[in-house]
Amino acid sequence: MLLPKFDFHEPKTVNEACQILAEYGAKARILAGGTDLMVNMKKKILSPQQLVSISRIPELKNLEASADHIRIGACFTVADLCESDAIQRHLSALAEGAKNLGTPLIRNLATIGGNIGSARPAADLPPPLMAYGAQAVLSSLSGERTVPLDQFFLGPGFTAMKPDEILTEIQVPALPASSGAGYINIGVRKAQDCNLVNVASFIALDAGGIIQNARIVMGCVGPIPLRARSAEKILIGQKPDTALFTRAGAAAGSDSTPIDDFRGTAAYKKDMVGVLTRRTLDIAFHKATHRQ
């Protein structure tokens, strides 16, 4: 299977990458792990004339946990996410998403930046990242800007990134004391499967154990990962228990807009959104009350 022809660039710094993107604009594409882009190019869905590989830019591979943020470089691989103690400790729902992405061979190549940049509605990392309130940091020759992931996805394969911008890092704000998140994905098989439904839930409790903040993100049930706003409203201000989580699950199901396809019917997916919302809230509540 032949790849279309292109010119290849391998910048060593972000600035150099931005210069190349500024010169070629929409004719250029960023290449990270290639696990999405190579497939799209082989299928001739995309034929960029200029390919800008960012794998040799060391600063994009950093992971930094400070008092107020965890910053994950765009080229941090999914395998690195699975193995990182800091991710497991602070962002366990993201680690869970990473462990369930693709295959070991894919995880060794795939990057967090590529998972976000490809903007697939079924992708594993956006729901946990959005549940944690993550932001994307975008760089271009005109400077740097930060976009909340909530506003980043515009449709399947479309994002708020401009052609001359590069996603340099993902910032996750440090979590409040009594908070936690859970992530569950289901597919037709256990390994190497496109998700049928995936849900991430985050809750933060106040000193009295009341839910102060909640974010629920559903994948595969709309053109982009969706927030379950009415489910979140049901949770905020309440004391967590199973009945409440079940009600929130039912509301999340109504918030979702799935379609019938060969993986399952829309009705089944709505039901599964309900189940996964309840289960991920259970995990989030457990984390919130057991986290040191």
Next chain:
Amino acid sequence: MKKLIHLTINDQSFEVAVEPNQTLVDLLRYQLGLTGTKKGCEMGDCGSCTVILDGKAVNSCLVLAIQADGRNIQTIEGLETAEGLHPVQEAFVEKGAIQCGFCSSGMILSAKNLLDQTPNPSDTQIRRALSGNLCRCTGYQKIIEAVQSAKTI
């Protein structure tokens, strides 16, 4: 336009001229004659093109040859030494884990990569490590048994 790259394959240095749109698997098979690395789907799904790139097992159909410049690659051809087959290869033969053999290079490299990092893996770890390698002959049980026996060597 072709570009000159330098890479190490099975401990041997190579200098080759590659087209930007040439994949690593095509470089290995068609330019260097290392046909032990197979091509199945060419889409990252089957794992028959598995190679170990800087210590990590990857699908060589999704990597550009030009991206391998300066890097270290191990293919199935590099496992055998003067002493004979690699213990994982030996175990595949002993346990009857090879039928048509098309998936074997990839399976063996994924298993070796696992054992290099986790010398004593659990059954679940073995199954997870091989989950990117499909066997069209579906001889999975014998393949798992082969890796289990190789871990004790």
